[in-house]
Amino acid sequence: MKIAQLARRSGLTPHTIRYYERIGLMPVADRDGAGHRDYGPEALRWITFIGHMKSAGMPIAEMLRYARLRRQGPATGPARAAMLRARRAMVQQQIAALRATLSVLDDKIAGYDMERAEHDERNTASARASAT
Amino acid sequence: MKIAQLARRSGLTPHTIRYYERIGLMPVADRDGAGHRDYGPEALRWITFIGHMKSAGMPIAEMLRYARLRRQGPATGPARAAMLRARRAMVQQQIAALRATLSVLDDKIAGYDMERAEHDERNTASARASAT
DNA sequence: CTAGGGGTTCGAGCGCAGTCTAAGTCAAGC
DNA sequence: GCTTGACTTAGACTGCGCTCGAACCCCTAG
Incomplete structure (x- = not known):
C-alpha cells in the first residue's frame, strides 16, 4: 500500500505520515x-492505535516512549502495560470531566429555553390584551 | 478579590488571566x-465556565464569539443557545470516542496481562520440572 | 518524447494557547 | 526612609503538532 492510500484509510495526510516517521x-x-x-x-493498525491515544490526549512524546519500548521487545510488556493503565485512568477522568x-x-441551555418561554408568554399575553 | 486570589481559586496563573483579558x-x-x-x-464564575468549555475542546475563538454575544445583551440568547447545543453534541461525540x-x-492491557500469565505459567512448569 | 500524476527530501512556517521577562509602580511594615 | 512583595505594562518567546513549499525523481499513457 502506498502512502496516499494509507493516508486515505487513516484520515491523515501523506505529509503527516512522513512527519510521524521522521x-x-x-x-x-x-x-x-x-x-x-x-x-x-x-501500519494502518498502528496509526489507528495512535489515533486512539491521540484522542485520549496522549502527547506525542509519550507515544514515542511507548513505541520505543515496543521496539525493545517483549521484555518491556509490563512497562507498556503500566503506561496504558495510567492512561486509562486519565481517560476515565476526562470522561468524568x-x-x-x-x-x-x-x-445553561435550559436557562436560555426558559428565557425564550417567558418572552413568548409576554408576547402571548400582550397579543391577548390587544385582541381584547 | 485581587488577581492572585482569583488565580489560586481558578487554577490559572495571573499571567493567563491577564492574557484572557487582553x-x-x-x-x-x-x-x-x-x-x-x-x-x-x-469573574470566578466566568472563568469556571470557560474552563468547562476548554475541557470540552472549545477553541478560544469560539469562546470569544460567545463572550461577544453575551456583551450584546439578551437578544442574542437564541444564538448563544444554538452554540451551546452544537457544542453539546460535540461533547457527546468526544465521550463516545x-x-x-x-x-x-x-x-491491550488484557493482552499484556495474558502474556504475563503465560510467562508465569512457563516458570511454574519449569520450577515443577526441576523440583522432580 | 512528453505530459501527468504519483512519489521523494529538506526545511521553513503556522496556529494555538499560553508563558515569561524586564522595567517600573505602589502600599505596608520595620 | 527603606525593603519587601504584589501588582502593572508591552512585547518577546516557547512548545506542540502539524502543514506547506520548492525542487526534484520516476513510471505510465498517449
Whole structure:
C-alpha cells in the first residue's frame, strides 16, 4: 500500500505520515522499486492505535516512549502495560470531566429555553390584551 | 478579590488571566486605588465556565464569539443557545470516542496481562520440572 | 518524447494557547 | 526612609503538532 492510500484509510495526510516517521512515531517504511514507501496492514493498525491515544490526549512524546519500548521487545510488556493503565485512568477522568461539562451545558441551555418561554408568554399575553 | 486570589481559586496563573483579558475573553477588570485589578465573584464564575468549555475542546475563538454575544445583551440568547447545543453534541461525540479508546486500552492491557500469565505459567512448569 | 500524476527530501512556517521577562509602580511594615 | 512583595505594562518567546513549499525523481499513457 502506498502512502496516499494509507493516508486515505487513516484520515491523515501523506505529509503527516512522513512527519510521524521522521519523529520516530512510525517505523521507517519499506520502499518499492521506485523508492516509494510501501506499507503493510500493520501500519494502518498502528496509526489507528495512535489515533486512539491521540484522542485520549496522549502527547506525542509519550507515544514515542511507548513505541520505543515496543521496539525493545517483549521484555518491556509490563512497562507498556503500566503506561496504558495510567492512561486509562486519565481517560476515565476526562470522561468524568466531559460529563460534568455536559450537565453545565444542559443547565445553561435550559436557562436560555426558559428565557425564550417567558418572552413568548409576554408576547402571548400582550397579543391577548390587544385582541381584547 | 485581587488577581492572585482569583488565580489560586481558578487554577490559572495571573499571567493567563491577564492574557484572557487582553484577548477579550475576560471583561476588562475594575481597578482599585492602586490601579490593581479587583474582581467580583462573577469573574470566578466566568472563568469556571470557560474552563468547562476548554475541557470540552472549545477553541478560544469560539469562546470569544460567545463572550461577544453575551456583551450584546439578551437578544442574542437564541444564538448563544444554538452554540451551546452544537457544542453539546460535540461533547457527546468526544465521550463516545473516549469510551471507544477505553475499550481499546482494556483490550491491550488484557493482552499484556495474558502474556504475563503465560510467562508465569512457563516458570511454574519449569520450577515443577526441576523440583522432580 | 512528453505530459501527468504519483512519489521523494529538506526545511521553513503556522496556529494555538499560553508563558515569561524586564522595567517600573505602589502600599505596608520595620 | 527603606525593603519587601504584589501588582502593572508591552512585547518577546516557547512548545506542540502539524502543514506547506520548492525542487526534484520516476513510471505510465498517449
